[in-house]
Amino acid sequence: MRIFSKLLPASRQKLVISSIGIVVLVAFASFMLFQVTQKEVVLVENGKDSTIDTHANTVEELLEEVGITVAEHDQLSHDIDVTIVDGMKIEYDTAHKVTVVVDGNEKVYYSVADTVNGFLEENKLSITERDEISHNLDEAINGDLTITIKQAFEVAIQDGGKEVKAWSTGGSVQDLLAVNNITLSELDKIEPAIDEAVTKDTTISIVRVEKKTEEVTESIAFQTETRTDSSMEKGEETVLASGTDGSVVKTYEVTYENGKEVTRELLEEEVTKESENRIVVVGTKEPAQDLVTLSSGKELTMTASAFTANCSGCSGYTATGINLKANPNQKVIAVDPSVIPLGTKVWVEGYGEAIAGDTGGHIQGFRIDVHVPTKADAYQWGVRKVKVKIIE
Known part of the structure; x- marks a missing residue:
């Protein structure tokens, strides 16, 4: 510098120094102006x-x-x-791409919300506490996001005859039962199967099955034993023993569905009291009466029973060709032709006018059978002594 100073005249030195000062001043002023204008x-x-x-x-x-x-x-x-x-x-705020999948239907949104709940409120998307959502509502949104929502739907469950309403977002029948604390026994029946998927159209039916062992005491009806006595006239009866019913204990396995009996299976039976037969003695002795040639007005005392053509295996036709099924109210009696010839018109006490139009294997001697329309009528008639008058 000193050498430089020596080489320059004093006036030139002053000019250089002034120029440098001006440059520094301008630079400083520019800097201050830059700072001030920010x-x-x-x-x-x-x-x-x-x-x-x-x-x-x-x-x-x-x-x-x-x-x-x-x-x-x-x-x-x-x-x-x-x-x-x-x-x-x-x-x-940077917008994030949010893909929302509701029950399989996809829609794309762009949002600057900070949380999942904020995004839902921003787009007026509502969910209930029963719905299933893939993210927590307070979870922060830091980038692109996919939110999956399964909306809850109501499912009807017919449980043992009573209807129960349950909410589901899908899954299997077994899952739905577990959530609703519904248990099945080994015997219970369910439709659809527990591994079937639950949809909005699903209706679940549960049949509650129960098996019980039951004992039932039943009576054993006595039988009627008939004995013959040749010392008694035909038509006479004597009861030697009235008969006593027995009893049997039967053990059943009874199956109930929804409280109603559906099957009953006999497991075993034990006779606790034997029945005693009713014993009836009937006479076989023919009455002491001469067989005579009958004439009009002749009156006989005879044993009369009753029969009906309305029975299994009966043709309905008499020995003389009368169709009793076609004429159920016709008065016809079965006779022993050696006593009353076929075709004879008679009057029978308690029966009325009739025609001797039929025969029978047990109709022998002074015995007749009167025709009645029904079995009930025959039982009501029974066996009795009657007067028979020959008309012609």
Whole structure:
């Protein structure tokens, strides 16, 4: 410097020093002007604040300056052509792609919400406490997200004849029963099967099955034993023993479905009292009466029983060809032709006028059978002594 000073005249030295001072002064002034003209802006990016000193004139320039590109669905607090002023607060949120799948139906959203619940409220998507959602409601959204929602639906369960309403979001029948604390016994029946999938159209039917062992005491009806006595006239009867019913204990396995009996299976039976037969003695002795040639007005005392053509295996036709099934009220008696010839008109006490139109294996001697329409009538007639008058 000293050498330089020696080489320059004093006036030139002063000029150089002045020029340097001016340059420094201008530079300082420019620096101060740069500092003074900067604007302080608060930029909130995705919830994080940062203070920026900038000479940008518009919001767009500021975002370019900090390297932010605003996409279509992003959220910006100001239009991009708004002028930057000192103390301005600009908020920018990056939108995330949120795919919502509701019961298999997919829809795409873009959201700047911070949480799953915020996103649902933002898009007016409601869920109930019964619905099933893949994420917690307070879970933060930090990027693209897929939310799966299964909406609950009501399922009718017919349980043992009583209807129960249950809510389901799918799964199997077994899952639904478990959630609703419904248990099945080994014998119970269910439709559809427990491994079948539950849908909105599913109706579940449970038949409650129960088996019980039951003892029933039943009577054993006595039988009637008939004995013959040749010392007694035909038509006479004597009861030697009235007969006594016995008893038997039967053990059954009874199956109930929904409380109603459906089957009864006999397992065993034990006779606790034997029955005693009713014993009836009937006479076989023919009455002491001469067989005579009958004439009009002749009166006989005879034993009369009753028969009906309305029986299994009966043809309905008499020995003389009368069709009793076609004429159930016709008065006809069966006779021993050696006593009363076939075709004879008679009057029978308690029966009325009739024709001797039939015979029978047990109709012998002074015995007749009167025809009646039904078995009930025959039982009512029984066996009795009657007067028979020959008409012609």
